[in-house]
Amino acid sequence: MTTNWAxxxxxxxxxxAHPKSVDELRDVVxxxxxxxxxxxxxxxxTIADTAGTLIDLDLMPEVFEVRDGSVRVGAGTRLARLADRLHAAGLALPAMPSLPHITIIGACATATHGSGDDIPSLASLVRSLDLVTADGSLLTLGRGDDGxxxxxxxLGSLGVVVAVELDVVPTFDVEQRVYVDMPFDALVDNVAAVFSSAYSVSAFPTWRGVANVFxxxxxTDPLHDLTWTGARPATEPVxxxxxxxxxxxxxxxxxxxxWHERLPHFRADFTPSVGRELQSEYFVARxxxxxxxTALNGLADVITPVLLTxxxxxxxxxxxxxSPVHDRSSVAFHFTWQPDDAAVRAVLRKVEAALSPWRPRPHWGKVFELADxxxxxPGWARFAELRDRLDPDRTFRNPLVDGWFAR
Known part of the structure; x- marks a missing residue:
């Protein structure tokens, strides 16, 4: 891999390095x-970048072990592959992000998420993890363990996760409907009702007076029609x-x-979203x-010239x-931008200023300008201590992450 996806x-x-076993990985580390x-x-x-050895788990042996209410799986497994195997076993993940193309290790390390009032991040599904630390030791941590x-x-700063045990539920079916041209004021005035109308809900505001709602x-759940908001049911795919x-x-x-063919927005067998783009995301308390x-809508003339969606x-x-949703149920504002870094960063400073009254937290794997x-x-200092303990010589150092800890 020479460049990132976008x-x-x-x-x-x-x-x-492409290790083919845990022992080989330990030697690499x-x-x-x-x-x-x-x-x-x-x-x-550049959160995954290094001047040293970039470790890719794509050749590691596949791990898939169904347990009581959980599954143990190799951390380098792509979500689409895991979903297929779970569904075949009559099981499901309660949460899926928009893209099934990403790996479990990346999704958990950055608290990637889907949508749903009662659905937490993928990281919250982890019961235990196996971690190769800087000295090549294999450490297993489970819920309730120290650290x-x-x-x-x-953020990739403690070592290399090689396997995780995830909570699973019985498989379930989903139907997806899109409501187009919901008046923006109706979305704002009824935001709680809109987002509680289905298991998973995503709103796509244009910042030009309307929003499409997926x-x-x-x-097995009741159908809550959203036409009462003024939106129209889509009659063709959107x-x-x-x-x-x-x-x-x-x-x-x-x-x-x-579930795995409806909860993501994009199919696993196609290039997702646009391809060449930038992304940002901010979380505030729900x-x-x-x-x-309302605050972001006031920036419509600033946001829309560089916005894709x-x-x-x-x-x-x-x-x-x-996790950006640590101890607070949140609403996340995601932006897919045109691939113009300078223009996007100028807009981000204004977006962050508009959201500042609510102490926004950024998605770690996306672009943001926040200096602090x-x-x-609240757990930042505890994490710094854990990082010092597990990686005292900074084998897994990274200029971007180190910069965050230096501030």
């Missing part, structure tokens, strides 16, 4: 002066990014199907959703120290 930066690693692990390359910042809540969302309902071909999207129009929407989602609180990210996380 092509907005090139990895600077002197070498890339011991020999590396500095190292980082990369997942699917879906981060939009566990800091080890899941760890609802993903478990087929892509989250205007102008993109809808064949890349999961099935809509109320056609039921398995009770501030209406005020934050914007998505608003809700996420339940979790316990992970560095650590101050927004």
């Amino acid at each position: 092509g907005n930066f090139t990895f600077s690693a002197a070498r890339t 011991r020999a590396a002066g500095s190292a980082r692990v990369v997942g699917a390359g879906h981060s939009f910042s 566990f809540d800091g080890a899941v969302v760890a 609802t993903k309902r478990r087929t 892509h989250p990014v205007p102008g993109q071909p809808t064949r890349h999207c999961t099935a809509q129009l109320g056609v039921p199907g398995p 009770e501030h959703a209406a005020d934050a929407l 914007s998505e608003v989602r809700t996420i339940a609180a979790d316990a992970q120290w560095l 990210p650590g101050e927004r996380y």
Whole structure:
């Protein structure tokens, strides 16, 4: 891997290792002066970069062990592959992000999430993890263990996660419907009702007076129609990014199907979203959703010239120290930008200023300008201590992450 998925930066690693076993990985880590692990390359910042050894788990043996209410799986497994195997076993993950293309290790390390009032981040599903630390030791941490809540969302700074045990539920079917041209004022005035209308709900405001709302309902749940807001049911498939071909999207129009073929917006067998783009995301406490929407709408003339699409989602609180939803159920404001770094960063400073009354937390794998990210996380100091203990010589150092801790 030479560039990240969107092509907005090139990895600077002197070498890339593709270990084929845990023992080989341990040897790679011991020999590396500095190292980082990369997942699917879906981060939009240099969070996975290193000048030393870039470790890719793509050749590691597949792990899939069903247990009582959980599954143990190799951390380098892509979510689409895991979903297929779980569904075949009659099981499901309660949460799926928009893209099934990403790896478990990357999704958990950055607290990637889907949408749903009662659905937390993927990191919250982790029961235990196996971690290769800087001296090549293999450490297993489980819920309740000292440091566990800091080890899941760890930004790649504690070691290489080789396997995780995840909570699972019985498989279920979902139908997806899209409501187009919801008046923006109706979304703001009824934000709680809109986002509680289905198992998973995503709103795509245009910042030009309307929003498209994607609802993903478990087929055993009641149907809550949203036409009372002034929105219209879509009569043909709708892509989250205007102008993109809808064949890349999961099935809509109320056609039921398995959870993993409806909860993501994009199908696993196509390039997701647009491709060349930048992304940012900010989380604020859910009770501030209406005020934050209103504040961002005041920046419409600033945001829209560089915007491809914007998505608003809700996420339940979790316990992970560095999770953006740590101890607070949140609403997340996601932006997919045109690939113009300078223009985007100028807009981000204004977005962050508009959201500042509600102490926004950034998505770690995306682009942001906040100078004090650590101050927004109550567990920041505890994580710093855990990092010092597990990686005292900074084998897994990274200029971006080190910069956050130096502030």
